Amino acid sequence: MRRLFTILAAITAILAGAAVLQLKLAVQERADEVKALANKIHADREAIRVLEAEWAYLTTPRSLQDKSIRFLALMPPTAEQILEEPTTIPFRPRGVEAEEDPGVLLPAKDREEKNLKPKREKGTSL
C-alpha cells in the first residue's frame, strides 16, 4: 500500500513536471513566433516606405500623361462633359438605342504606331 502510494506520487510528479516543461516550451515557441511577427511587421513597414516612394515615382503625373497618350483614347474633358448634379442627366427616351461603348484603349494599330515613334505630345491640345 505504501509502496504503491510512493510510486503513484512519483509518477504524478514526473507527469506534472513533463507537462509543465511542455507548457513552457509551447509558450517559448509562441513567444518566438510573436517576435518573428514583430520583426516581419518592422520589415514590412520599411518595405512599405520603399514601395510608397516607388509608387509615387511610377505614378508621377508626367509618366501617367505619357502612358495615357500612348495607350488610351481618352481626351481631356471639356467643360460640357462635367456635371455638378447627376440628376440633370435626362432619361433616355424609349426605343432609342445606346451607342456602343468604344472603350478607352487605343486601337492596337494606333498603339503600335505610337510605340514606334514615342514622341511626346504636349498637353496644349487641351
Added chain:
Amino acid sequence: MRSAPSYAGLSFEGQQKSALEVARNRLMVAVLLFFAAFAVMMVRTVELGLSTPEETQVAARHIVVPPVTFSRADIRDRNGEVLATNLESASLYANPQEIKDPHEAAVKLVSVLQDLSLADVEAKLSSGRHFVWLKRKLSPREKWQVNALGIPAFYFQREEERVYPHGRLAAHALGFVDVDGNGLGGVERYFNDRLADKTMTDQPIRLSLDTRVQYALTDELEAAMSAHQAIGAAGLVMDVNTGEVIAMVSLPDFDPNSIGGSAGKERFNRVTQGVYELGSTFKTFTFAAALDKGVATLNDGYDATKPLHIARFTIRDDHPKARYMSLPEIFAYSSNIGTAQMALDLGTERQQEFLSEIGLLQPSTIELPEVGAPLYPQTWRKVSTMTISYGHGIAVSPLQLASGISAMVNGGRLNAATVVENPDAWRTGKQVISQSTSRKIRQLLRLAVTKGTGGRADAVGYRIGGKTGTAEKAVAGGYDTRALISSFVGVYPMDDPRYVVFALLDEPRGTKETFGFRAGGWVAAPVVKNVVLRTAPLLGVAPKREDDGLYHQVAMMIEKD
C-alpha cells in the same frame, strides 16, 4: 509503520516509547496535511482541465515592434502624396589591410561599379590603411553585385538617402539636401530643424501643394516656354481664401535627386526670389485703392486722348483709344494714361500706404529661405506714383502679386502666403479693402477677360477673370524694348473666387500663332486658360452657365470700338 512494534518490543520502554509515539503521530499529521494540500491541488487541476473557461484569459503581453526610424521626416503634399522621403541605402568601404591583391580586387570592383576609376580604387586599396570609402549611396542592385564579387574586405555602412520620387516636380518649393542630409534649400532648409527632430521623424510635413495641379502648371508653362523660346517662366496657383500655394513652378528647374549637375540659374526660384516689374496687373491695386478710398467711382472716367508728359517721361497706351474713357474701359483696355491720372488723384502717400498694407513693399513671409525683397524707388516722386500705378518702377515677386490679388477678390482679406497646409489660415486674415470694393474688382477683372485684353484666358464655363501684364525688362540705364516680361494673373470662378492662377514668361518671342505678339494677353493668358481647364475639375470647381446679371451694369459702360 510495520517496524514500529518491533522497535518498541526490543529496547524502548515507558517514557522513551511514548516520546517516539508522539513524534510519529506528529509526523503523520504533517504528512496528512501535505497530502490534503496535494489532493486539493490535484482536484483543482483536474477541474481546470475539464471545465471550459468562459473567457480565455491571456496574460498581458507587451509586443514590441521595432519602430522604423529614419533621420529625417517625410514631406508630403496636401493629398498625402510622397514628395520627399528617406530610404535606406548602403555605402561601400574597404579595409585595405585585409586585401591580398589590390589590383585584382580593384579590377573586379570597377567592372561592377563602372563610374569609379581603376587607378583611384587601386591606390586606395593598396594604401595600407584600415578604412577607405569607395563609394557612397549604392543602389540595391549595385550592392548586390558587389556582394556577389565575394571579396571579404569590402563592407557596407547603412546610410540613408533623401529621395524625391517626383523628380523635378516642385523642386523649388521642396529644395534639396546635401550628402549628409542637411537641408540646403526650399522647405528642406526652412524646416531643417523640424525635419531632423529625432522625436518627430515619423510625422511628415504636409505642404499645401497639390502634385496634380503642380504638374499641370509645369506642363503648360514648359509648352509655352518652348513655343515662345522664352528664357524662363514662372507660375503659381494660390487658394484665395487661405493664401495656401497649391502649385509653384519656376523654369528652368532642377532635379533635387542629383543636385550636383544644376546651375545657380536653375535653382533660382522665380516665384518667390525673382522680383519683376509686372506691368498692368498692378492696375488692379490702383483701382482697388481708388475705389476703396472713394477717390473715384465706376461711373467716373478720365481723358485718354493723348499721351501724358511728365518730367522726361511720356506715358502712352499700348491699346490706344484716343478718347475719354470710363473706369471700366480704362481697366479692360489697360490704359496707362487713365490709370496714371487716377493715381495722381489718389496721391502718393495713400498709394504708398495701400501698397504697403497689402504687403507689396515688404518681402513675403512664406516658409522658404529664398525670398526676394521688392524693389521700389527710395524717394517716391510724382512720376513714380504714376508709373507704379500701372506696374512700372516697382518690382515685386509673383508670390506677392498673387497674395495681393487674392485679397482684392476674396472680399478684401489679406492672408499671408504659405506652402504648408493650413485650412484655417483665413482666420488670421486682415481686412484691407471693403467687401463692396472687392465685388467691384471682381467685375472689372471678369470684364477685362470678356471684353478686354485678357480674352485668350477665357476658359468656357469657369468664369475666369484676370488682368494681363506686359513690361519691358529693366537693363542698366533704361528699358530694353526687345525683352519683355509677359504675365497674366487670373482668378476663377469669378462669382465666388477660389483660386488665383498666375503665369509669367521671361523674354518670350512672338510666333505665327500669336501673329508676332508677345504681350501677356497673347502668351501668358492661354497658359492660365489651359491650367484652369485642366485643374478646375481636380480642385472641385464645376463649370457653370454664367450669371450675366452680375456684370451687366459695368459691362454697359464698356464701348467696343
